Amino acid sequence: MEIRYGQEVSDALDRGKPLVALESTVIAHGLPFPQNVEMAFDLESIVRKNGATPATIAVFDGEFCVGLSKTQIKKLAADKNIRKISKRDLPIAAALKLDCATTVATTMFIAQNAGIRVFSTGGIGGVHRGDRLDISADLNELANTPMITVCSGAKIVLDLPATREWLETNGVTILGYKSDEFPAFYSSKSGLYVDERVESIEQVVEISRARDDLGLKNAILLVVPIPHEFEIEIGILEDILSTTLEMASQQEIAGKHLTPFLLSKMSEISKGVTMDANIALLKNNAEIAAKAAVHLKKY
Numbered sequence: 001m002e003i004r005y006g007q008e009v010s011d012a013l014d015r016g017k018p019l020v021a022l023e024s025t026v027i028a029h030g031l032p033f034p035q036n037v038e039m040a041f042d043l044e045s046i047v048r049k050n051g052a053t054p055a056t057i058a059v060f061d062g063e064f065c066v067g068l069s070k071t072q073i074k075k076l077a078a079d080k081n082i083r084k085i086s087k088r089d090l091p092i093a094a095a096l097k098l099d100c101a102t103t104v105a106t107t108m109f110i111a112q113n114a115g116i117r118v119f120s121t122g123g124i125g126g127v128h129r130g131d132r133l134d135i136s137a138d139l140n141e142l143a144n145t146p147m148i149t150v151c152s153g154a155k156i157v158l159d160l161p162a163t164r165e166w167l168e169t170n171g172v173t174i175l176g177y178k179s180d181e182f183p184a185f186y187s188s189k190s191g192l193y194v195d196e197r198v199e200s201i202e203q204v205v206e207i208s209r210a211r212d213d214l215g216l217k218n219a220i221l222l223v224v225p226i227p228h229e230f231e232i233e234i235g236i237l238e239d240i241l242s243t244t245l246e247m248a249s250q251q252e253i254a255g256k257h258l259t260p261f262l263l264s265k266m267s268e269i270s271k272g273v274t275m276d277a278n279i280a281l282l283k284n285n286a287e288i289a290a291k292a293a294v295h296l297k298k299y
């Protein structure tokens with residue numbers, strides 16, 4: 001697979017330095033402009049501050065880019081025509097030379113091919129509420145990519161119990177970072193369990209190494225609760241969400257447009273509270289991912 005590396009990423013790879021992959025759908029479709037561009041640059045500097053090299057991933061002109069220029073990040077943030085691509089779209093994007101933002105699934109696929117072992121995001125996709133046939137390709141990629149993926153659980157807009165079950169059935173190891181529960185994105189509580197609570201990054205790396213020794217190919221999903229100050233009470237969230245889900249169904253929003261629609265409507269209704277929460281958890285996860293990447297390199 002042909003990959004175009006940014007200079008910083010290519011230097012880090014050459015020198016065996018720790019790297020953290022970052023996705024671009026959250027830039028193009030997850031957050032509004034200009035908060036999205038600010039967030040993208042912030043995540044990169046947080047990763048650097050914690051000793052690793054950020055590798056933001058997207059597709060430009062059909063080329064799989066690992067490590068983006070400032071201009072490329074700004075384009076993702078401001079251009080309304082950037083396509084959100086999941087696994088099924090990769091051949092189309094490559095052949096038709098499209099500019100695209102990568103989801104969790106496609107970011108992991110490209111990062112794995114680039115030799116990056118740690119990935120950070122906000123919330124993974126999953127099984128959608130109401131339509132149990134709408135299952136994000138993110139889940140399948142997690143089942144088949146031996147990477148440490150840091151996130152704050154699956155997005156609250158999803159059917160969380162069904163998503164949790166899917167991950168269990170398909171052998172994805174879920175570790176709760178100082179948490180016993182599988183977080184619900186904006187809230188640390190979901191009533192769903194993790195496979196093991198871990199207290200340190202060292203433990204995460206040990207478990208990831210054991211996965212490799214066993215020859216298993218699943219991701220280690222490290223779930224990190226949103227920082228307490230930004231947490232939104234689950235009752236309030238459910239109220240906002242039911243209004244939003246109702247709107248989506250009335251307007252017949254489906255497929256890849258559903259997640260971005262739900263996130264932006266929730267932010268509108270909450271007057272930006274959910275957006276601030278989203279940004280806070282993204283930053284926190286990037287920091288933990290950078291620490292994991294640094295520690296992983298010690299072996």
Ligand code: PSU
Pocket residue numbers: 023025026029030031086102103104105121122123124125126135136137138255256257259263278
């Ligand atoms: N996390 C966020 N905001 C986002 C996403 C994750 O904080 O916008 C994106 C990810 O790229 C994820 C995608 O892969 O939402 C899931 O989309 P879908 O449900 O259509 O698979």
Ligand code: MN
Pocket residue numbers: 134135136137255256
């Ligand atoms: Mn879907």
